[in-house]
Amino acid sequence: MKRLGRGLVPVVAVTLVTVGCSGESGGEEIPPPNPEALMDPLSPDMNMNAPATYQARFETSKGAFVVEVHRAWSPNGADRVYNLVRNGFYDGARFFRVLDGFMAQFGIGGDPAIQTHWRTASIPDDPVIESNTRGRVTFAMGGPNTRSTQLFINYGDNSRLDGDGFAPIGEVIEGMEVVDGLYSGYGEGAPRGQGPSQREIQERGNEYLMADFPDLDYIERATIVTGG
Numbered sequence: 001m002k003r004l005g006r007g008l009v010p011v012v013a014v015t016l017v018t019v020g021c022s023g024e025s026g027g028e029e030i031p032p033p034n035p036e037a038l039m040d041p042l043s044p045d046m047n048m049n050a051p052a053t054y055q056a057r058f059e060t061s062k063g064a065f066v067v068e069v070h071r072a073w074s075p076n077g078a079d080r081v082y083n084l085v086r087n088g089f090y091d092g093a094r095f096f097r098v099l100d101g102f103m104a105q106f107g108i109g110g111d112p113a114i115q116t117h118w119r120t121a122s123i124p125d126d127p128v129i130e131s132n133t134r135g136r137v138t139f140a141m142g143g144p145n146t147r148s149t150q151l152f153i154n155y156g157d158n159s160r161l162d163g164d165g166f167a168p169i170g171e172v173i174e175g176m177e178v179v180d181g182l183y184s185g186y187g188e189g190a191p192r193g194q195g196p197s198q199r200e201i202q203e204r205g206n207e208y209l210m211a212d213f214p215d216l217d218y219i220e221r222a223t224i225v226t227g228g
Contacts, residue, residue: 030224033087038114041121050082055173055226058090061217062182065175066225067137074126077139077147077169082224084149089114090222094209096196098184098217103158105140106219107150108198110206118149119202128167132158135176136168153179182217 037045049071056067071078084090089109097105109115125145132138136154139147144165153172172179186195196216200208209216 030086035088037087038089038109039117041117045087046083048079048083050078054078054082054224056081056085056222057225058222059220060095060178060182061220063175063178065172065178067170068173069137069170070130073129074139074167074169076123076126077167080123080139080147080149081151081169085222086224088222089118089149090219092206092218092220094196094201094206094213094216094218095182096198096201096209096213096216097152097189098182098186099155099188100184101155103152103154104179104182104184105150105152107140108201108205109149110209110218112203112205115202115205121148123147125165126167128162128165130168132161132166132168135172135179137170137172138166138168141166155180183215185215186213 031045031048034043034045037043040046050069052071054069056069058065058067069078069081090107092110093106093108094110095104095106096108097103109118122145125147130136132154134154134156137151138154138161140150140152141147151169154168187193189195190197190200196209196213206218
């Protein structure tokens with residue numbers, strides 16, 4: 001299970017192929033989505049370089065929020081999120097670990113047939129350029145070079161995470177009140193708490209969460225709304 005610095009999981013590194021935009025100039029046209037690419041983390045459609053700055057809009061069961069991502073903060077992380085959002089990976093994903101005063105975590109795909117391809121599709125670490133302060137968006141990880149698809153949004157000043165290698169990729173610029181309102185009643189996840197088990201989410205997806213944790217908020221649709 002991926003934890004914020006705990007519960008390490010062996011992760012097989014995947015060498016990513018860099019294609020598409022340079023990521024250094026603004027105004028790039030956003031390529032059309034290719035949902036079939038979600039079945040192959042090595043697909044060129046899943047490995048395009050992101051624009052230098054872009055915004056991703058998350059429409060959720062609680063409302064919408066917008067994340068502005070800066071490639072200079074975390075190039076590998078920014079590229080990964082750009083391609084996951086653009087191709088629909090986060091659509092339907094639950095906010096499965098929401099801890100008041102700490103963070104809201106999401107990013108395990110709701111369809112196990114897709115999620116199985118991404119569980120070990122890790123990207124290299126990026127240096128920590130910015131701090132984990134309120135509203136910053138950062139990859140969850142279980143150790144060095146284990147970032148794959150899971151993200152968390154900081155609720156407060158979590159700068160203590162900076163020294164552990166958690167590199168923010170961007171920040172919420174609209175709708176932080178929506179993030180603050182995400183359902184947190186289940187608390188910490190299993191086995192340390194009574195909330196969802198990440199292992200069960202990986203294996204059973206949204207079927208498990210809807211049956212056992214029906215109050216979780218979720219992403220209805222995530223899209224790239226600006227690029228460059």
